[in-house]
Amino acid sequence: MARFLASKQLGVLRPVDEQGEEAMRHIKHGSIVEVEVRTKRRMKHHRKYWALISKVWENVDQDDFPTPDNLSDTVKLCVGIREPLILPDGAVSYKPGSIAFHNMDQAEFSAFYDRVCDLLIRRFLPGVTNEQLRHEVELMIGVAA
Structure with missing residues (x-):
């Protein structure tokens, strides 16, 4: 092939x-x-995701999320990016899935990013609009006007 x-x-x-x-x-x-x-992933969008996670992490309780990676793992689980784990007793648990370039093309990553923004606004940043959050992240990575 x-x-x-x-x-x-x-x-x-x-x-x-x-x-x-x-x-x-x-x-x-x-x-x-x-x-x-498959649409090739853009590195800039991947950087934008991590800027988003970092910005939100700065505004949440670090006792709950000691690192940005912890927050990212929680977010991935919440938006359905997860892999099942079968425990010895037969119960099912989940671990965060991968957002690596070879696992998601650009279209999939864009949809994932949108779900993440919606979740972060709903659960972690009450009173902040989606537009405000996206603008702040774009300022962080130098793409906002």
Whole structure:
């Protein structure tokens, strides 16, 4: 199975590098292939998530969340990013799932980020609007106007 990056140009997917060109040469003309579309994650959005977590962590009780990672793990569990653990007695528990680049494409990460913002406003920052929180985070990473 060949994997490569492509861009959409005039309604057609085209490889963006030599690796993709090579993979395309091995597909016979007229062949039907299966394509999985995943939008490459943006590092800036990942940094924005951690700025968001840091900003909220500064405003919560650190006895409950000793580190930003603790807050992030709790948030991931609350928004459904979790993996089941079967305990010896058969009970099910959960551990926080991964938001690593290979586990979520950009579309999935954007939806995750939106759920996180909604949760943080509802549970951790009463009186703060979604717009205020997002603007503050954008100021932190230098993308706000």
